[in-house]
Every structure is written in C-alpha cells, then in structure tokens.
C-alpha cells in the first residue's frame with residue numbers, strides 16, 4: 001500500500017473536470033450541465049455543484065458518502081455513462097484542449113498523467129498501460145463503488161489507478177473504512193512499516209529462518225490503524241507478500257555483506273562515476289527506492305524500504 005503523491009495532482013483534477021464539463025456543454029442530447037447541477041443541488045443542497053462533486057477530496061467524499069449513501073436518480077446514473085466513456089479506448093468522447101489542439105482524454109491518459117507505475121493498493125503489480133485496449137495492465141478502481149455511489153462515478157479522487165487483481169479483490173463493503181491512496185490525512189508510509197521477525201537467527205539462507213510482520217507507529221490513531229488493517233487484510237497482502245520472502249532473504253544477506261565500512265569503500269571508489277550519491281548506491285544494493293515519493297516506481301518498494309531500514313541498510 002502506497003500513497004499517490006504528485007505535485008500536480010490538483011492540476012490534473014482540474015483538467016479532469018474541465019474535460020468533462022466541455023463535453024457536457026458541447027454535446028447534443030442527454031443531460032445538460034445545468035440539469036445536472038439542478039439535480040445535485042436538489043439532492044445535496046445549494047453548497048454542492050458539479051465542479052465541487054468532481055473535485056471533492058477524499059475527506060469530502062467521505063462526508064458526502066455518509067450523508068447520501070444509496071442515493072440514486074437518473075442523472076447520477078448518467079455519471080456511470082460518463083465513466084464508461086472515460087474508460088473506453090475507442091469511440092473517444094473526452095478531449096483535453098490546449099492552444100486549439102485536441103488530445104484524447106481517457107483512463108489510459110489519466111493513468112499516464114498521474115505517473116503512478118505500480119498499483120497503490122498492493123505495490124506489487126505494475127500498472128503501465130500499453131496502447132492495445134485488450135492488454136491493459138491497469139484499471140480505475142472506484143474507491144466508492146459506482147453501483148452504490150453513482151454520484152461519485154466520475155469524481156477524480158474516487159478513481160484509483162490499480163492493478164486488475166486489486167480491483168477484483170476489493171470488496172464493495174461500505175461498512176468498512178479503508179484508506180484512499182489520495183488521502184493526505186493519513187501517513188501510512190510512516191505509520192505502518194513492514195518489520196522482521198527472526199525465527200532462527202543461526203542461519204540466513206533459509207526463508208524459514210524469518211517472517212515479516214506489520215509494525216504500527218505508537219502514536220497512530222485507532223481509526224487510521226483500523227483502516228490500514230482493513231486495507232492489508234482485504235487485499236490479502238500478507239498472503240501475496242509471503243510469495244516474495246526470497247527478496248527479504250536477499251536483503252538479510254546483503255545487510256551482512258554491505259556493512260557501513262564496505263558502503264563507504266564503494267562510495268570512495270565509485271561516487272560520481274558508477275552512481276550519483278549514497279541514495280543511488282543503496283537503490284543499487286537493495287533494488288528498491290529510498291524516498292517515499294519514489295515508492296511507486298518499482299514493485300514491492302515499500303516492503304524493501306522498510307526491511308532495509310530495519311536491517312540498517314540505509
């Protein structure tokens with residue numbers, strides 16, 4: 001589980017809104033923007049309109065979801081149609097317009113613009129999209145399922161780029177609270193770490209010699225802890241990550257080989273030629289990324305980073 005962190009997130013959200021608004025203003029038939037706004041106001045009150053609904057941040061979606069669960073009427077079902085347009089590769093409906101140049105805007109482009117390279121739910125599968133529509137490796141998960149919350153079907157922060165496995169696994173269980181990867185209220189990179197549990201410390205070459213566990217920060221709120229546990233359990237990460245104990249084993253072995261003095265020696269020898277800096281060297285040694293904002297770049301980076309820290313391989 002990793003956060004979706006990009007500086008341009010608000011700009012991307014605004015572009016998302018503009019693209020859909022342009023479509024609604026220029027199309028013939030169906031619901032007009034005015035009709036949609038009227039319906040939103042009649043259901044949610046005057047303080048909400050189409051723009052605010054599309055741009056609602058995760059905590060705002062949460063408030064609205066608790067107030068209007070199951071609320072459904074035809075214009076909101078139309079949001080599901082708009083989502084289907086976004087999700088299609090052919091029959092393009094949405095375009096980004098810049099300097100009178102039109103560029104298609106679909107789920108394919110959205111994932112690309114976000115620049116997220118592994119699934120934020122599992123950090124295990126890559127979500128790079130190739131153009132062939134039948135071979136897409138990413139999907140857009142509706143954090144709030146569109147079957148129950150049709151009015152969020154096209155809201156930017158409800159669309160989570162995810163792998164096919166996680167999109168399938170995620171239960172449409174709205175009694176449980178999870179962590180939306182866009183949600184800045186939670187810092188699960190810091191508040192939940194993978195830790196090592198050594199079973200047999202006499203040798204390092206067997207996967208039976210250790211296990212991994214979840215470690216929570218002592219100051220974590222009960223709510224955040226419960227949400228993280230729901231994510232970990234419902235995406236079955238323990239089971240999935242158990243398959244990758246070989247990587248942890250390699251880290252244990254590397255921590256023995258690449259001790260501080262050996263790392264210093266390598267720095268003296270190769271800094272500026274073979275690698276840029278110490279962070280670059282550690283990435284080379286651990287095969288993972290050290291900075292939180294880079295965790296999405298490689299599968300299992302969060303696991304690798306946390307275990308490396310525990311082994312002082314940082």
Ligand SMILES: [Zn+2]
Nearest residue numbers: 119122163166
């Ligand atoms: Zn996934």
